[in-house]
Amino acid sequence: MHRCAMLRSTMRTSSSASERSSVSSSTDASSKSSVPADLYICVDAGGTKTAAVVANGDGVIVGSARGGSANMAELGLDEAARAIIETVDKAMEGLDMGEVLEIWAGVSGCDTPNDALLMTGRLRSVFPACEVKVTNDALLLSAPLQSAQVHWGVALISGTGSIAVRLEHTRGGYCATQKRGGYGHLFGDPGSGYHLGLEAIRAAAEDADRGGKSILGQRLAQAFGTEHIEDVPAKAHDMPIAPDPVTSSNNRKLRIAQLAPLVLELACTAAPGRPCPVARRAVDAVSDSLVGYVRDLALSPGNAGAVVLSGGLGTEPTFARIFQARLGVDGFDMPVLFAKSPAESGAVMMAKGPGFAP
Secondary structure: OOOOOOEOOEOOOOOOHHHHOOOEEOOOHHHOOOOOOOEEEEEEEOOOOEEEEEEEOOOOEEEEEEEOOOOHHHHOHHHHHHHHHHHHHHHOOOOOHHHEEEEEEEEOOOOOHHHHHHHHHHHHHHOOOOEEEEEEHHHHHHHHHHHOOOOEEEEEEEOOOEEEEEEEEEOOEEEEEEEEEOOOHHHOOOOOHHHHHHHHHHHHHHHHHOOOOOHHHHHHHHHOOOOOHHHHHHHHHOOOOOOOHHHHHHHHHHHHHOOHHHHHHHHHHOEOOEOOHHHHHHHHHHHHHHHHHHHHHHOOOOOOOEEEEEOOOOOOHHHHHHHHHHHHHOOOOOOEEEEOOHHHHHHHHHHHOOOOOO
């Protein structure tokens, strides 16, 4: 990863009124009319959804909206940029774009300096009056580190996809100095919801091959509309019907990632006092992938830093407890901070500035 991943770049796209209406806003426009000048927008563009949050100069949230997936690596520049622009537009309803000083877009699948340049170019042409900063979405997790006044940490995103980044504080803010993962679902996305879905299917199918009849296998068969777990791997290969191959491939990934809550449920409560061991093995494998990232990026168990955990899987209480327990077994007695709304904490951090001296 680029030494300091606070990258910039630019370009333009337009969206129709019908497309914009599909993005849901969570802020009443009538409450925005008296907002003071100087606004900051932070965008968390993930593999499942995009969140945009607007904060004023006092760090007060004055607008927000959600949109669809914006993973740049898997959807491409055009689709990812369109999702971001639509969501920002909706979050800014009732507000003056001329008062926006800066937009920070943390984009999943934006993994190289060239990726950041392309996306910044696209966004800057649409929002030319303000500063535009594009980074990987893992950089958004610097906000909890700043709040805790921790000088370095390992940022883990465990959602539909996954990535791990070592963040270090400098006088200019946090920079990403090392990265692990983040290569997309074709390479397994270790430590993600997609990874958990894959591990569950594989573990249940292999258990059936050995004559087992796990509750996980039964429930997965139901989820895929078949009677036998042996049929599930073939069905998982099916491409859902969609207007184009990119969307079809993304929908297949999401279908597998959406198995994660079921697997977690069975790993802990398949029956009163009797978790499903096959499901638990899948959960442990995914958790261990994240612990492996911490092991690589923390350098040694004794270093005083923190882990920041985000994403739908990472912040799910059951999974978070399992991860923390396995992290402790590995000798890492580090505080684990949770970022449940990276766009919100990022917008507040933008408004309040660097926060503390390195």
